Amino acid sequence: MFPYMRGASFTMKLHCFDKKFFNSSPLLVPVQPPSRTETHFWYVLPDEVKSEALLRKYRELLPQCEEKKVDSMRGDELRKGALLARALVRTTIARYQINTQVSPRSLEFTTNIHGKPEVRWHHSDDWLPPPLHFNISHTSSLVACGVTMDSPIGIDVEEKQRAIKNNVLSFVRRYFSRHEVEFLSSILDPAVQRQEFLKLWTLKEAYVKALGRGFSASPFNTFAIRFGPAKEGSFHLSGNSNSEACCKESEILVESLDSSTHDTSTWQFALLELAGSHYASICRRKDIAPEGKASVPMKLKVWKTIPLVEDKIVSGTDSAVIIGGLS
Amino acid sequence: MAAVSATCVRFGTSLNQSAKLNQIAGTSTSFKLVAIGWTRTGFPSLRTSHFRVSCAAKPETVQKVCDIVRKQLALPAETELTPASKFSELGADSLDTVEIVMELEEAFSISVEEESSQNITSVQEAADLIDILVQKKSEA
Numbered sequence: 428m429f430p431y432m433r434g435a436s437f438t439m440k441l442h443c444f445d446k447k448f449f450n451s452s453p454l455l456v457p458v459q460p461p462s463r464t465e466t467h468f469w470y471v472l473p474d475e476v477k478s479e480a481l482l483r484k485y486r487e488l489l490p491q492c493e494e495k496k497v498d499s500m501r502g503d504e505l506r507k508g509a510l511l512a513r514a515l516v517r518t519t520i521a522r523y524q525i526n527t528q529v530s531p532r533s534l535e536f537t538t539n540i541h542g543k544p545e546v547r548w549h550h551s552d553d554w555l556p557p558p559l560h561f562n563i564s565h566t567s568s569l570v571a572c573g574v575t576m577d578s579p580i581g582i583d584v585e586e587k588q589r590a591i592k593n594n595v596l597s598f599v600r601r602y603f604s605r606h607e608v609e610f611l612s613s614i615l616d617p618a619v620q621r622q623e624f625l626k627l628w629t630l631k632e633a634y635v636k637a638l639g640r641g642f643s644a645s646p647f648n649t650f651a652i653r654f655g656p657a658k659e660g661s662f663h664l665s666g667n668s669n670s671e672a673c674c675k676e677s678e679i680l681v682e683s684l685d686s687s688t689h690d691t692s693t694w695q696f697a698l699l700e701l702a703g704s705h706y707a708s709i710c711r712r713k714d715i716a717p718e719g720k721a722s723v724p725m726k727l728k729v730w731k732t733i734p735l736v737e738d739k740i741v742s743g744t745d746s747a748v749i750i751g752g753l754s
Numbered sequence: 755m756a757a758v759s760a761t762c763v764r765f766g767t768s769l770n771q772s773a774k775l776n777q778i779a780g781t782s783t784s785f786k787l788v789a790i791g792w793t794r795t796g797f798p799s800l801r802t803s804h805f806r807v808s809c810a811a812k813p814e815t816v817q818k819v820c821d822i823v824r825k826q827l828a829l830p831a832e833t834e835l836t837p838a839s840k841f842s843e844l845g846a847d848s849l850d851t852v853e854i855v856m857e858l859e860e861a862f863s864i865s866v867e868e869e870s871s872q873n874i875t876s877v878q879e880a881a882d883l884i885d886i887l888v889q890k891k892s893e894a
Contacts, residue, residue, distance in 0.1 A: 501833055505845045566847065585849065592826055592853050601856060628849060642848060643872035 455531070455735065460523040460559065461576045461728070464714045468582070468729045468747075469519050469738070470571040470701060471511050473504070476733055482507065484735060485514035488531045504567060511570045511734075512563050518734040519572055520546060525557050543639040562636055569705050578712040581636025583629040584705050587622060595624050603627070604651035604684055622706075626751075627652055629708035630696055634681055637694065637710040649685040652696075654678070654751065679752035695725050698751035702731070709752075725753045811837075811881035815862075815888075819880045822857045826850055837878040854880070862888055 461467045476482065486494060489510075497509045517531035526548070535547040544563070548556030558577040564584045565571065573582040591598065595617075599608050607627055614620040630652045635645045655678035679696035697709040714723050729747040732738035741747045820835045827844050829835065835844075841851055855871050858864075858880060864887040866874070874880045 499840075499843050500845070501839070501843050502830070502845065505843075508845075567845065583848075589849075593856050598853070598856060601859075602852065632848060641872060642852075643868050643870075646868035 455518065455522060456738075457524045458519075458522045460525065460557070461574055462726075463577050464723045465576070465726045465728060466580065466697070466709055466711055467574040468571065468699075468707070468709060468727060469515060469574070469732050470569055470584075470707075470730070471515055471732055471734065472569055472702065473508055473511055474568065476507070476511060481733075481736065482510060485510050488517050489513055490532075508565055508567060508570060512565050512572075514734045515570055515572050515732070516561060516563055519574065519732075520559065520561065523559065523574075525559060526554070539639055541639055541641045541644065543636070543641075564632075564636075564707075566705065569701065571701075571707060573709055573711075575711050578714070579637045579639055580709065580711045581633040581638070582707065582709050583632035583636065584701070584707045585625050585629050586705055587625065587700070588704070589625060591621055591624065595620055599624065602647045603631075604648050606651040606653065606682075626698060626706050626708075629706050630679060630698060630710070633696065633708035633710035634694065637712075649683070650691070651682045651684060653680045653682055655680050677751050696752040697725055697727055697749060699727075699729070700748040700750050701729075702746050727753065811878065811885045815881040815885050816877060818861060819858065819877050819884065822861060823854055823877060823880075826854050826857060835877065837881065838876060840876045842875065858884060864888060864891060 458467075486497075489497065493513050497506055497513065500506045500509045514531075517534050520534055521529050521531040535549075536544055537547040538544050544561075546556075546559065546561070550556065560575045560578060560580050561572055562580045562582045563570070563572050564582045566584055566586050566589075568586060569584050571582055571584050573580045596608070596612060599611055603611075611620055611624055611627070614623055631647050631650075634650070634652070635642055635647075638645055679698060681691045681694055681696070683691045693712050693715070694710055695713045699707045699709075701707045709725075709727070711725070713725075727742055727749070728740065729742040730738045731741045731746060816837050820837075823829075823839075823841070823844070823846075824833075824835055827841075827846055827850060829844060833844070841854065846854070851874070852871070855866050855874060859866055862884050864884060866883065866887070870883060874883060
């Protein structure tokens with residue numbers, strides 16, 4: 428009945444509530460954790476989660492402090508989005524079965540010194556926690572969680588049609604690097620310019636989140652995202668008539684503009700169009716292959732999911748179109 | 755850094771109030787400062803700070819910040835906006851916050867350093883920083 432449970436000690440160590448949880452939710456299907464070269468990306472569309480009973484189940488997964496935070500959001504839709512984000516990260520990490528004692532509710536989270544959330548594993552003498560990393564991003568219409576093994580990760584999602592209240596060029600002159608200002612200034616169609624701005628924004632956000640030092644520690648004008656020519660053997664783009672201006676199959680690079688010490692050549696990016704409606708950026712460290720060979724391109728697996736209900740792998744389909752990066 | 759202004763006269767009276775409050779609350783730390791101000795909307799704005807003079811921002815500043823935030827986040831009319839309102843709780847993501855900061859810069863003719871922008875997480879914090887920057891500008 429529970430093929431993923433290993434050993435009798437598992438049931439005995441389970442908290443009574445968690446035991447009841449697993450008995451009533453056989454759909455916490457385990458997933459193989461990502462390898463070092465893989466990146467996992469999970470997303471939920473809040474509009475597809477309508478069941479009040481399901482939302483109550485998600486609430487039951489949260490410790491009191493997280494529930495309080497969810498309830499502090501001002502508005503039903505915002506509360507739902509916050510709840511989904513917590514449910515997504517808890518169920519996803521639990522499904523990796525890193526440790527048989529982990530359930531969605533028992534997971535503990537903490538933050539690094541800059542405030543970036545991370546899992547707080549319980550160490551023991553005979554068990555070292557795996558270097559599993561995650562990062563969450565959400566808009567009102569999509570909640571996402573990226574997971575990697577042994578690499579920091581940052582993700583960011585934005586609606587393609589999101590309105591920018593300020594003038595785009597004024598905004599980028601104030602906050603972005605000169606190269607990026609020049610790039611966006613060269614795009615004359617305002618609609619395309621806005622979309623290219625959003626792509627750049629998500630890439631820059633993903634990078635800063637991967638660095639894990641917060642927005643203020645890595646001001647956006649101290650680094651530039653550049654689109655390079657497509658590398659040989661780069662990921663093949665499945666036909667997408669909406670592909671805009673620049674980054675069809677391009678390599679995505681980050682260049683540091685200040686005297687900071689971090690090595691920008693070790694980061695790799697992926698830029699996706701999700702569900703036809705959102706841009707999603709992923710940033711993680713390259714896995715440097717041994718013997719100094721060229722680094723391995725990012726292997727990306729994308730799932731559309733409803734926690735505790737179902738998931739569907741969508742990488743390679745129209746729901747998850749790669750529009751840049753990966754190499 | 756307390757400048758002579760109406761704001762700090764208010765600060766003067768609130769010191770007495772804070773002593774009273776501390777008694778009521780039973781707090782033992784004598785260094786805790788409670789600055790109390792009243793905004794135009796009638797919501798009390800309460801901030802505690804340690805070892806730091808804290809003058810509540812001018813009500814007009816708070817109101818202007820509220821207006822900009824409400825517009826940027828397209829908040830429904832029924833969403834109550836108070837000085838304590840945190841941007842994240844109102845559904846602002848990082849792009850919204852930066853857009854808000856930029857609009858505040860333009861509205862008040864000030865410049866907010868990136869390092870300070872992370873300290874702007876609520877209406878009150880924005881208003882307080884704005885008043886400090888406007889004050890600095892007028893002194894320059």
